[in-house]
Ligand SMILES: Nc1ncnc2c1ncn2[C@@H]1O[C@H](COP(=O)(O)OP(=O)(O)OP(=O)(O)O)[C@@H](O)[C@H]1O
Protein backbone atom coordinates (compact mmCIF):
# COMPACT_ATOMS: atom_id res chain seq x y z
CA UNK A 308 0.00 0.00 0.00
CA UNK A 309 1.09 3.57 -0.62
CA UNK A 310 2.78 5.18 2.42
CA UNK A 311 0.51 7.67 4.18
CA UNK A 312 3.42 10.09 4.68
CA UNK A 313 6.31 10.38 2.28
CA UNK A 314 9.26 12.52 3.23
CA UNK A 315 12.07 12.90 0.76
CA UNK A 316 15.35 14.81 0.99
CA UNK A 317 13.89 17.03 3.68
CA UNK A 318 16.30 19.61 5.07
CA UNK A 319 15.83 22.50 7.42
CA UNK A 320 18.28 25.26 8.15
CA UNK A 321 16.95 27.75 10.69
CA UNK A 322 17.45 31.47 10.23
CA UNK A 323 20.27 31.25 12.77
CA UNK A 324 22.13 29.06 10.26
CA UNK A 325 21.60 25.97 12.38
CA UNK A 326 21.03 22.79 10.36
CA UNK A 327 18.26 21.01 12.21
CA UNK A 328 17.49 18.43 9.51
CA UNK A 329 19.68 17.12 6.74
CA UNK A 330 18.26 15.22 3.80
CA UNK A 331 15.77 13.13 5.73
CA UNK A 332 14.00 10.35 3.82
CA UNK A 333 11.18 8.61 5.59
CA UNK A 334 8.00 6.78 4.67
CA UNK A 335 5.30 6.21 7.23
CA UNK A 336 3.06 3.24 6.53
CA UNK A 337 -0.68 3.49 6.75
CA UNK A 338 -1.97 2.37 10.13
CA UNK A 339 1.36 1.84 11.85
CA UNK A 340 2.69 3.20 15.11
CA UNK A 341 6.01 4.79 14.36
CA UNK A 342 8.35 5.91 17.12
CA UNK A 343 10.92 8.55 16.42
CA UNK A 344 13.74 8.23 18.92
CA UNK A 345 16.41 10.78 19.47
CA UNK A 346 18.28 12.79 22.08
CA UNK A 347 17.50 16.44 22.86
CA UNK A 348 17.93 18.69 19.88
CA UNK A 349 18.02 15.82 17.39
CA UNK A 350 15.35 17.42 15.20
CA UNK A 351 12.28 15.40 16.13
CA UNK A 352 10.04 18.39 16.77
CA UNK A 353 11.40 20.14 13.71
CA UNK A 354 10.47 17.17 11.54
CA UNK A 355 6.96 16.99 12.95
CA UNK A 356 6.51 20.75 12.70
CA UNK A 357 7.36 20.73 9.03
CA UNK A 358 4.85 17.99 8.27
CA UNK A 359 2.16 19.89 10.21
CA UNK A 360 2.92 23.22 8.53
CA UNK A 361 4.43 25.02 11.52
CA UNK A 362 7.93 25.27 10.14
CA UNK A 363 8.87 26.07 6.56
CA UNK A 364 11.17 23.46 5.04
CA UNK A 365 14.38 24.67 3.45
CA UNK A 366 14.31 21.96 0.81
CA UNK A 367 12.80 18.60 0.11
CA UNK A 368 9.30 17.32 -0.26
CA UNK A 369 6.60 15.95 2.01
CA UNK A 370 3.28 14.44 1.04
CA UNK A 371 0.53 13.43 3.43
CA UNK A 372 -2.12 11.07 2.10
CA UNK A 373 -0.72 11.82 -1.36
CA UNK A 374 -1.13 15.60 -0.94
CA UNK A 375 1.88 17.87 -1.01
CA UNK A 376 2.03 19.71 2.32
CA UNK A 377 2.47 23.07 0.61
CA UNK A 378 0.44 22.88 -2.58
CA UNK A 379 -2.22 20.63 -1.09
CA UNK A 380 -2.03 21.93 2.46
CA UNK A 381 -5.78 21.86 3.05
CA UNK A 382 -6.20 18.21 2.21
CA UNK A 383 -2.93 17.26 3.90
CA UNK A 384 -3.55 19.11 7.14
CA UNK A 385 -7.13 18.02 7.60
CA UNK A 386 -5.80 14.46 7.96
CA UNK A 387 -3.48 15.40 10.81
CA UNK A 388 -3.93 15.81 14.54
CA UNK A 389 -0.99 17.24 16.45
CA UNK A 390 -0.25 17.00 20.15
CA UNK A 391 2.65 19.38 20.70
CA UNK A 392 5.51 18.85 23.08
CA UNK A 393 4.84 22.02 25.02
CA UNK A 394 1.72 22.36 27.15
CA UNK A 395 0.16 25.33 25.44
CA UNK A 396 -3.45 26.02 26.25
CA UNK A 397 -5.77 29.00 26.38
CA UNK A 398 -5.86 29.51 30.12
CA UNK A 399 -9.30 31.10 30.31
CA UNK A 400 -11.21 28.69 28.12
CA UNK A 401 -13.11 25.68 29.39
CA UNK A 402 -12.17 22.17 28.37
CA UNK A 403 -15.33 21.67 26.35
CA UNK A 404 -15.03 25.04 24.60
CA UNK A 405 -11.44 24.57 23.59
CA UNK A 406 -11.97 21.04 22.28
CA UNK A 407 -15.07 22.07 20.32
CA UNK A 408 -13.09 25.02 18.94
CA UNK A 409 -10.43 22.67 17.59
CA UNK A 410 -13.01 20.65 15.73
CA UNK A 411 -14.42 23.74 14.06
CA UNK A 412 -10.98 25.09 13.32
CA UNK A 413 -10.20 21.97 11.35
CA UNK A 414 -13.27 22.54 9.23
CA UNK A 415 -15.58 19.98 10.76
CA UNK A 416 -19.18 20.78 11.65
CA UNK A 417 -20.07 20.49 15.34
CA UNK A 418 -20.68 17.00 16.70
CA UNK A 419 -21.35 17.10 20.45
CA UNK A 420 -21.74 13.30 20.64
CA UNK A 421 -18.31 12.71 19.21
CA UNK A 422 -16.71 15.38 21.41
CA UNK A 423 -18.35 13.79 24.44
CA UNK A 424 -16.90 10.43 23.47
CA UNK A 425 -13.40 11.89 23.11
CA UNK A 426 -13.65 13.63 26.47
CA UNK A 427 -14.93 10.49 28.15
CA UNK A 428 -12.17 8.38 26.63
CA UNK A 429 -9.64 10.76 28.13
CA UNK A 430 -11.42 11.00 31.51
CA UNK A 431 -12.05 14.68 30.90
CA UNK A 432 -15.82 14.63 30.80
CA UNK A 433 -16.23 15.50 34.48
CA UNK A 434 -13.88 18.41 34.02
CA UNK A 435 -15.47 19.73 30.86
CA UNK A 436 -16.61 22.99 32.46
CA UNK A 437 -13.29 23.64 34.18
CA UNK A 438 -11.08 26.43 33.01
CA UNK A 439 -7.82 25.17 31.60
CA UNK A 440 -5.68 27.18 33.98
CA UNK A 441 -7.12 25.17 36.85
CA UNK A 442 -6.00 21.86 35.40
CA UNK A 443 -2.86 19.98 36.34
CA UNK A 444 -0.12 19.38 33.79
CA UNK A 445 -1.28 15.83 33.14
CA UNK A 446 -4.84 17.02 32.59
CA UNK A 447 -3.63 19.68 30.18
CA UNK A 448 -1.80 16.98 28.26
CA UNK A 449 -5.10 15.10 28.02
CA UNK A 450 -6.82 18.24 26.77
CA UNK A 451 -4.19 18.66 24.06
CA UNK A 452 -4.81 15.07 22.99
CA UNK A 453 -8.56 15.67 22.98
CA UNK A 454 -8.04 18.77 20.82
CA UNK A 455 -5.96 16.78 18.37
CA UNK A 456 -8.57 14.03 18.20
CA UNK A 457 -11.53 16.39 18.01
CA UNK A 458 -11.52 16.49 14.23
CA UNK A 459 -11.17 12.75 13.68
CA UNK A 460 -7.67 12.79 12.18
CA UNK A 461 -6.29 9.85 10.22
CA UNK A 462 -2.78 10.62 11.42
CA UNK A 463 -1.85 11.54 14.97
CA UNK A 464 1.45 13.11 15.95
CA UNK A 465 2.37 12.79 19.59
CA UNK A 466 5.45 14.84 20.41
CA UNK A 467 6.84 13.39 23.62
CA UNK A 468 3.44 12.43 24.95
CA UNK A 469 4.75 10.93 28.16
CA UNK A 470 7.11 13.68 29.27
CA UNK A 471 6.10 14.57 32.83
CA UNK A 472 3.22 12.15 32.90
CA UNK A 473 2.41 9.75 35.72
CA UNK A 474 2.10 6.00 35.36
CA UNK A 475 -1.66 6.00 35.21
CA UNK A 476 -1.89 8.55 32.43
CA UNK A 477 0.87 6.80 30.59
CA UNK A 478 -1.11 3.58 30.69
CA UNK A 479 -4.31 5.38 29.62
CA UNK A 480 -2.42 6.96 26.81
CA UNK A 481 -1.03 3.70 25.52
CA UNK A 482 -4.47 2.14 25.65
CA UNK A 483 -5.86 5.05 23.71
CA UNK A 484 -3.09 4.84 21.14
CA UNK A 485 -3.76 1.15 20.63
CA UNK A 486 -7.46 1.79 20.28
CA UNK A 487 -6.80 4.49 17.70
CA UNK A 488 -4.51 2.19 15.80
CA UNK A 489 -7.21 -0.46 15.78
CA UNK A 490 -9.45 2.14 14.17
CA UNK A 491 -6.89 2.64 11.44
CA UNK A 492 -5.24 5.82 12.69
CA UNK A 493 -1.56 6.15 11.89
CA UNK A 494 0.45 7.29 14.89
CA UNK A 495 3.83 8.94 14.98
CA UNK A 496 5.31 9.57 18.39
CA UNK A 497 8.62 10.91 19.57
CA UNK A 498 10.37 9.87 22.70
CA UNK A 499 13.68 9.72 24.49
CA UNK A 500 12.90 6.37 26.02
CA UNK A 501 13.63 3.18 24.22
CA UNK A 502 11.30 1.28 26.56
CA UNK A 503 8.45 3.42 25.38
CA UNK A 504 9.19 2.70 21.76
CA UNK A 505 9.55 -0.94 22.65
CA UNK A 506 6.17 -0.99 24.32
CA UNK A 507 4.25 0.74 21.57
CA UNK A 508 5.83 0.98 18.19
CA UNK A 509 5.68 -1.19 15.10
CA UNK A 510 8.66 0.56 13.63
CA UNK A 511 11.32 2.76 15.08
CA UNK A 512 13.38 5.53 13.55
CA UNK A 513 16.45 6.91 15.24
CA UNK A 514 17.38 10.50 14.58
CA UNK A 515 20.52 12.24 15.72
CA UNK A 516 21.86 15.65 14.81
CA UNK A 517 19.29 16.12 12.10
CA UNK A 518 20.00 12.85 10.35
CA UNK A 519 17.84 9.80 10.33
CA UNK A 520 20.35 7.16 11.30
CA UNK A 521 18.17 4.14 10.95
CA UNK A 522 14.60 3.00 10.45
CA UNK A 523 13.79 -0.51 11.38
CA UNK A 524 11.06 -2.86 12.49
CA UNK A 525 10.87 -2.92 16.23
CA UNK A 526 11.64 -6.63 16.49
CA UNK A 527 14.82 -6.28 14.48
CA UNK A 528 15.95 -3.22 16.33
CA UNK A 529 15.18 -4.55 19.74
CA UNK A 530 17.23 -7.55 18.94
CA UNK A 531 20.13 -5.33 17.98
CA UNK A 532 19.81 -2.94 20.83
CA UNK A 533 18.48 -5.19 23.51
CA UNK A 534 21.85 -5.96 25.06
CA UNK A 535 22.43 -6.08 28.75
CA UNK A 536 25.54 -6.43 30.79
CA UNK A 537 25.89 -8.49 33.90
CA UNK A 538 28.75 -7.39 36.13
CA UNK A 539 30.01 -9.72 38.85
CA UNK A 540 32.13 -8.36 41.66
CA UNK A 541 34.57 -11.16 42.35
CA UNK A 542 35.71 -12.29 45.75
CA UNK A 543 39.24 -12.77 44.50
CA UNK A 544 40.73 -10.96 41.52
CA UNK A 545 41.61 -12.90 38.38
CA UNK A 546 44.50 -12.11 36.07
CA UNK A 547 42.88 -13.83 33.13
CA UNK A 548 39.68 -15.57 32.21
CA UNK A 549 39.91 -19.27 33.07
CA UNK A 550 39.77 -21.65 30.12
CA UNK A 551 36.65 -23.32 31.46
CA UNK A 552 34.73 -20.06 30.92
CA UNK A 553 36.02 -19.26 27.45
CA UNK A 554 32.72 -20.22 25.85
CA UNK A 555 30.91 -17.37 27.60
CA UNK A 556 32.48 -14.34 25.92
CA UNK A 557 33.43 -12.68 29.17
CA UNK A 558 35.50 -9.61 29.80
CA UNK A 559 37.61 -8.74 32.78
CA UNK A 560 37.31 -5.28 34.26
CA UNK A 561 38.24 -3.33 37.34
CA UNK A 562 41.79 -4.74 37.56
CA UNK A 563 40.47 -8.26 37.53
CA UNK A 564 37.93 -7.62 40.26
CA UNK A 565 34.99 -7.69 37.89
CA UNK A 566 33.71 -10.07 35.29
CA UNK A 567 31.45 -8.56 32.64
CA UNK A 568 29.02 -10.71 30.70
CA UNK A 569 27.09 -9.29 27.74
CA UNK A 570 23.87 -10.97 26.72
CA UNK A 571 20.78 -10.49 24.57
CA UNK A 572 17.57 -9.80 26.44
CA UNK A 573 15.46 -10.82 23.46
CA UNK A 574 17.24 -14.14 23.01
CA UNK A 575 15.62 -17.45 23.70
CA UNK A 576 18.17 -18.05 26.45
CA UNK A 577 20.21 -15.34 28.07
CA UNK A 578 23.00 -17.73 29.00
CA UNK A 579 23.12 -16.49 32.58
CA UNK A 580 22.29 -19.80 34.21
CA UNK A 581 24.99 -21.84 32.42
CA UNK A 582 27.45 -19.09 33.23
CA UNK A 583 26.68 -19.20 36.94
CA UNK A 584 26.94 -22.97 36.87
CA UNK A 585 30.35 -22.88 35.17
CA UNK A 586 31.53 -20.24 37.63
CA UNK A 587 30.67 -22.49 40.52
CA UNK A 588 32.44 -25.40 38.91
CA UNK A 589 35.52 -23.24 38.32
CA UNK A 590 35.34 -22.26 41.97
CA UNK A 591 34.98 -18.55 41.27
CA UNK A 592 32.92 -16.78 43.90
CA UNK A 593 31.37 -13.32 43.68
CA UNK A 594 30.21 -10.88 46.31
CA UNK A 595 27.70 -8.94 44.35
CA UNK A 596 26.22 -8.58 40.92
CA UNK A 597 24.40 -5.97 38.88
CA UNK A 598 22.92 -5.69 35.46
CA UNK A 599 22.96 -2.62 33.26
CA UNK A 600 21.24 -1.86 30.03
CA UNK A 601 23.06 0.25 27.52
CA UNK A 602 21.26 3.60 27.58
CA UNK A 603 19.76 5.16 24.52
CA UNK A 604 22.49 7.75 24.56
CA UNK A 605 25.13 4.99 24.42
CA UNK A 606 23.29 3.44 21.56
CA UNK A 607 23.16 6.72 19.67
CA UNK A 608 26.80 7.27 20.24
CA UNK A 609 27.68 3.84 18.91
CA UNK A 610 25.25 4.21 16.01
CA UNK A 611 26.68 7.55 15.01
CA UNK A 612 30.24 6.31 15.39
CA UNK A 613 29.60 3.21 13.35
CA UNK A 614 28.16 5.30 10.56
CA UNK A 615 24.85 4.49 8.99
CA UNK B 616 -13.79 29.29 1.85
CA UNK B 617 -13.60 27.01 4.85
CA UNK B 618 -16.58 28.41 6.72
CA UNK B 619 -16.40 26.11 9.73
CA UNK B 620 -12.84 27.22 10.44
CA UNK B 621 -13.58 30.90 9.98
CA UNK B 622 -16.63 30.63 12.19
CA UNK B 623 -14.64 28.80 14.87
CA UNK B 624 -11.99 31.52 15.11
CA UNK B 625 -14.50 34.35 14.82
CA UNK B 626 -16.71 32.98 17.59
CA UNK B 627 -13.70 32.20 19.74
CA UNK B 628 -12.58 35.81 19.47
CA UNK B 629 -16.06 37.18 20.10
CA UNK B 630 -16.27 34.97 23.14
CA UNK B 631 -13.01 36.38 24.41
CA UNK B 632 -14.54 39.83 24.02
CA UNK B 633 -17.59 38.86 25.98
CA UNK B 634 -15.40 37.56 28.76
CA UNK B 635 -13.68 40.92 29.02
CA UNK B 636 -16.82 42.92 28.45
CA UNK B 637 -16.06 45.41 31.16
CA UNK B 638 -12.80 46.72 29.83
CA UNK B 639 -13.70 46.29 26.19
CA UNK B 640 -16.98 48.21 26.21
CA UNK B 641 -17.25 50.27 29.35
CA UNK B 642 -13.75 51.66 29.38
CA UNK B 643 -14.10 53.43 26.02
CA UNK B 644 -17.56 54.68 26.96
CA UNK B 645 -16.27 56.24 30.16
CA UNK B 646 -13.25 57.76 28.40
CA UNK B 647 -15.45 59.29 25.73
CA UNK B 648 -17.86 60.65 28.30
CA UNK B 649 -14.94 62.37 30.00
CA UNK B 650 -13.92 63.94 26.70
CA UNK B 651 -17.43 65.29 26.32
CA UNK B 652 -17.47 66.72 29.80
CA UNK B 653 -14.10 68.41 29.31
CA UNK B 654 -14.12 69.41 25.65
CA UNK B 655 -17.79 69.55 24.91
CA UNK B 656 -19.19 71.14 28.04
CA UNK B 657 -16.34 72.96 29.81
CA UNK B 658 -14.27 74.24 26.89
CA UNK B 659 -16.83 73.90 24.13
CA UNK B 660 -19.08 76.45 25.74
CA UNK B 661 -16.45 79.13 25.01
CA UNK B 662 -15.76 78.04 21.45
CA UNK B 663 -17.97 79.44 18.70
CA UNK B 664 -19.78 77.23 16.23
CA UNK B 665 -17.70 75.74 13.43
CA UNK B 666 -19.35 76.03 10.03
CA UNK B 667 -22.70 76.14 11.70
CA UNK B 668 -22.13 73.19 14.00
CA UNK B 669 -21.81 73.59 17.76
CA UNK B 670 -18.39 72.58 19.09
CA UNK B 671 -19.86 69.78 21.19
CA UNK B 672 -21.48 68.24 18.13
CA UNK B 673 -18.46 69.00 15.94
CA UNK B 674 -16.17 66.74 17.96
CA UNK B 675 -18.53 63.74 17.96
CA UNK B 676 -17.23 62.17 14.71
CA UNK B 677 -13.62 62.74 15.80
CA UNK B 678 -14.25 61.14 19.17
CA UNK B 679 -15.94 58.13 17.63
CA UNK B 680 -13.04 57.88 15.20
CA UNK B 681 -10.55 58.07 18.06
CA UNK B 682 -12.29 55.18 19.78
CA UNK B 683 -12.58 53.18 16.58
CA UNK B 684 -8.89 53.50 15.84
CA UNK B 685 -7.61 52.71 19.30
CA UNK B 686 -10.11 49.89 19.81
CA UNK B 687 -9.46 48.31 16.42
CA UNK B 688 -5.71 48.44 16.81
CA UNK B 689 -5.63 47.16 20.37
CA UNK B 690 -8.25 44.43 19.88
CA UNK B 691 -6.78 43.03 16.73
CA UNK B 692 -3.18 43.29 17.84
CA UNK B 693 -3.90 41.58 21.12
CA UNK B 694 -6.07 38.99 19.43
CA UNK B 695 -3.15 37.66 17.41
CA UNK B 696 -0.30 38.62 19.73
CA UNK B 697 -1.63 36.62 22.64
CA UNK B 698 -1.85 33.22 20.93
CA UNK B 699 1.57 33.93 19.44
CA UNK B 700 2.90 34.75 22.89
CA UNK B 701 1.26 31.78 24.62
CA UNK B 702 2.15 29.58 21.63
CA UNK B 703 -1.40 28.34 21.22
CA UNK B 704 -1.18 29.70 17.70
CA UNK B 705 0.37 26.39 16.64
CA UNK B 706 -3.15 25.09 16.27
CA UNK B 707 -4.31 27.80 13.88
CA UNK B 708 -1.12 27.52 11.85
CA UNK B 709 -1.51 23.75 11.52
CA UNK B 710 -5.19 23.93 10.57
CA UNK B 711 -6.40 23.42 7.00
CA UNK B 712 -7.12 27.12 6.65
CA UNK B 713 -5.72 29.69 4.25
CA UNK B 714 -3.91 32.85 5.26
CA UNK B 715 -6.79 34.87 3.91
CA UNK B 716 -9.23 32.96 6.07
CA UNK B 717 -7.08 33.50 9.16
CA UNK B 718 -7.02 37.23 8.50
CA UNK B 719 -10.74 37.39 7.77
CA UNK B 720 -11.58 35.62 11.03
CA UNK B 721 -9.32 37.60 13.34
CA UNK B 722 -9.79 40.96 11.68
CA UNK B 723 -13.51 40.33 11.26
CA UNK B 724 -13.91 39.68 14.96
CA UNK B 725 -11.85 42.72 15.97
CA UNK B 726 -13.73 44.95 13.52
CA UNK B 727 -17.10 43.69 14.75
CA UNK B 728 -16.18 44.67 18.26
CA UNK B 729 -15.00 48.10 17.13
CA UNK B 730 -18.24 48.73 15.26
CA UNK B 731 -20.24 47.77 18.35
CA UNK B 732 -18.15 50.02 20.58
CA UNK B 733 -18.37 52.82 17.98
CA UNK B 734 -22.15 52.63 17.92
CA UNK B 735 -22.31 52.62 21.70
CA UNK B 736 -20.07 55.69 21.81
CA UNK B 737 -22.33 57.36 19.30
CA UNK B 738 -25.32 56.61 21.47
CA UNK B 739 -23.45 57.94 24.50
CA UNK B 740 -22.66 61.13 22.57
CA UNK B 741 -26.35 61.48 21.93
CA UNK B 742 -26.80 61.96 25.67
CA UNK B 743 -24.56 65.04 25.64
CA UNK B 744 -25.32 66.74 22.35
CA UNK B 745 -28.18 66.55 19.89
CA UNK B 746 -27.01 64.15 17.19
CA UNK B 747 -27.62 64.70 13.55
CA UNK B 748 -26.54 62.33 10.82
CA UNK B 749 -26.96 63.63 7.32
CA UNK B 750 -25.80 60.54 5.43
CA UNK B 751 -26.43 57.53 7.68
CA UNK B 752 -25.37 54.95 5.08
CA UNK B 753 -22.07 56.72 4.44
CA UNK B 754 -21.64 57.05 8.17
CA UNK B 755 -22.01 53.28 8.61
CA UNK B 756 -19.75 52.62 5.65
CA UNK B 757 -16.99 54.75 7.15
CA UNK B 758 -17.50 53.15 10.52
CA UNK B 759 -17.15 49.71 9.01
CA UNK B 760 -14.30 50.53 6.67
CA UNK B 761 -12.25 52.25 9.37
CA UNK B 762 -12.79 49.37 11.77
CA UNK B 763 -11.66 46.83 9.21
CA UNK B 764 -8.70 48.87 8.04
CA UNK B 765 -7.33 49.52 11.48
CA UNK B 766 -8.10 46.06 12.76
CA UNK B 767 -5.94 44.89 9.89
CA UNK B 768 -3.27 47.34 11.03
CA UNK B 769 -3.59 45.95 14.56
CA UNK B 770 -3.28 42.41 13.22
CA UNK B 771 -0.07 43.31 11.43
CA UNK B 772 1.18 45.05 14.57
CA UNK B 773 0.36 41.98 16.67
CA UNK B 774 2.40 39.75 14.40
CA UNK B 775 5.27 42.21 14.29
CA UNK B 776 5.44 42.90 18.03
CA UNK B 777 7.64 40.48 19.89
CA UNK B 778 6.92 41.91 23.33
CA UNK B 779 4.17 43.65 25.23
CA UNK B 780 5.93 47.02 25.21
CA UNK B 781 5.89 47.29 21.44
CA UNK B 782 2.29 46.19 21.44
CA UNK B 783 1.32 49.07 23.68
CA UNK B 784 3.75 51.69 22.48
CA UNK B 785 2.56 51.84 18.90
CA UNK B 786 -1.04 52.78 19.72
CA UNK B 787 0.22 55.22 22.32
CA UNK B 788 2.97 56.83 20.26
CA UNK B 789 1.45 56.62 16.79
CA UNK B 790 -2.31 56.17 16.76
CA UNK B 791 -3.27 58.54 19.56
CA UNK B 792 -1.09 61.48 18.41
CA UNK B 793 -2.17 61.05 14.81
CA UNK B 794 -5.77 61.09 15.87
CA UNK B 795 -5.37 64.17 18.05
CA UNK B 796 -3.50 65.96 15.26
CA UNK B 797 -5.89 64.65 12.64
CA UNK B 798 -8.62 67.19 13.13
CA UNK B 799 -10.67 65.26 15.66
CA UNK B 800 -11.10 68.33 17.82
CA UNK B 801 -10.69 71.10 15.28
CA UNK B 802 -11.15 71.86 11.62
CA UNK B 803 -8.00 71.74 9.53
CA UNK B 804 -8.95 75.13 8.10
CA UNK B 805 -8.24 76.63 11.54
CA UNK B 806 -4.53 75.86 11.11
CA UNK B 807 -1.90 78.13 9.52
CA UNK B 808 -1.41 77.24 5.82
CA UNK B 809 1.94 75.48 6.40
CA UNK B 810 0.47 73.11 8.98
CA UNK B 811 -2.54 72.53 6.78
CA UNK B 812 -0.17 71.02 4.22
CA UNK B 813 1.75 69.01 6.79
CA UNK B 814 -1.49 67.63 8.14
CA UNK B 815 -2.34 66.12 4.77
CA UNK B 816 0.34 63.51 5.45
CA UNK B 817 -1.63 62.34 8.44
CA UNK B 818 -3.85 59.46 7.34
CA UNK B 819 -6.33 60.08 10.13
CA UNK B 820 -7.29 63.45 8.61
CA UNK B 821 -8.99 61.68 5.72
CA UNK B 822 -10.89 59.35 8.02
CA UNK B 823 -12.12 62.05 10.38
CA UNK B 824 -13.00 64.40 7.57
CA UNK B 825 -14.99 61.80 5.68
CA UNK B 826 -16.71 60.63 8.81
CA UNK B 827 -17.64 64.18 9.81
CA UNK B 828 -18.97 64.82 6.34
CA UNK B 829 -21.39 61.91 6.77
CA UNK B 830 -22.73 63.65 9.88
CA UNK B 831 -22.85 67.32 8.98
CA UNK B 832 -21.96 67.56 5.33
CA UNK B 833 -18.81 69.53 6.15
CA UNK B 834 -15.37 68.21 5.31
CA UNK B 835 -11.72 69.26 5.27
CA UNK B 836 -10.96 67.23 2.18
CA UNK B 837 -13.27 66.01 -0.54
CA UNK B 838 -15.34 62.98 0.42
CA UNK B 839 -14.07 61.07 -2.61
CA UNK B 840 -10.50 61.62 -1.47
CA UNK B 841 -11.42 60.37 1.99
CA UNK B 842 -12.88 57.16 0.63
CA UNK B 843 -10.03 56.60 -1.77
CA UNK B 844 -7.48 57.11 1.00
CA UNK B 845 -9.31 54.70 3.31
CA UNK B 846 -9.24 52.01 0.64
CA UNK B 847 -5.60 52.84 0.02
CA UNK B 848 -4.71 52.22 3.68
CA UNK B 849 -6.73 49.04 3.61
CA UNK B 850 -4.76 47.86 0.60
CA UNK B 851 -1.42 48.76 2.21
CA UNK B 852 -2.15 46.86 5.42
CA UNK B 853 -3.57 43.93 3.49
CA UNK B 854 -0.40 43.79 1.42
CA UNK B 855 1.76 43.80 4.56
CA UNK B 856 -0.34 41.03 6.11
CA UNK B 857 -0.10 38.98 2.93
CA UNK B 858 3.67 39.45 2.85
CA UNK B 859 3.94 38.40 6.49
CA UNK B 860 2.10 35.16 5.85
CA UNK B 861 3.91 34.48 2.63
CA UNK B 862 7.31 34.74 4.27
CA UNK B 863 6.17 33.27 7.58
CA UNK B 864 7.41 36.47 9.21
CA UNK B 865 7.55 35.95 12.98
CA UNK B 866 5.00 33.17 12.62
CA UNK B 867 6.87 30.27 11.09
CA UNK B 868 10.58 29.69 11.57
N1 LIG C 1 13.31 28.47 15.70
C1 LIG C 1 14.54 27.94 15.81
N2 LIG C 1 15.62 28.67 15.46
C2 LIG C 1 16.87 28.16 15.55
N3 LIG C 1 17.15 26.92 15.98
C3 LIG C 1 16.12 26.14 16.34
C4 LIG C 1 14.77 26.61 16.27
N4 LIG C 1 13.96 25.62 16.68
C5 LIG C 1 14.77 24.58 17.01
N5 LIG C 1 16.05 24.89 16.79
C6 LIG C 1 17.22 24.02 16.99
O1 LIG C 1 17.07 22.89 16.16
C7 LIG C 1 17.51 21.73 16.83
C8 LIG C 1 16.44 20.67 16.79
O2 LIG C 1 15.37 21.09 17.60
P1 LIG C 1 14.11 20.18 17.83
O3 LIG C 1 13.18 20.94 18.68
O4 LIG C 1 13.61 19.69 16.53
O5 LIG C 1 14.75 18.96 18.65
P2 LIG C 1 14.02 17.74 19.34
O6 LIG C 1 14.60 16.52 18.73
O7 LIG C 1 12.56 17.90 19.29
O8 LIG C 1 14.57 17.89 20.83
P3 LIG C 1 13.83 17.61 22.22
O9 LIG C 1 13.98 16.15 22.46
O10 LIG C 1 14.63 18.41 23.18
O11 LIG C 1 12.42 18.05 22.10
C9 LIG C 1 17.88 22.16 18.24
O12 LIG C 1 19.29 22.28 18.31
C10 LIG C 1 17.26 23.49 18.40
O13 LIG C 1 18.03 24.33 19.23
Ligand SMILES: [Mg+2]
Nearest residue numbers: 351352392466
Ligand atom coordinates in the same frame (compact mmCIF):
# COMPACT_ATOMS: atom_id res chain seq x y z
MG1 LIG D 1 11.11 18.12 20.64
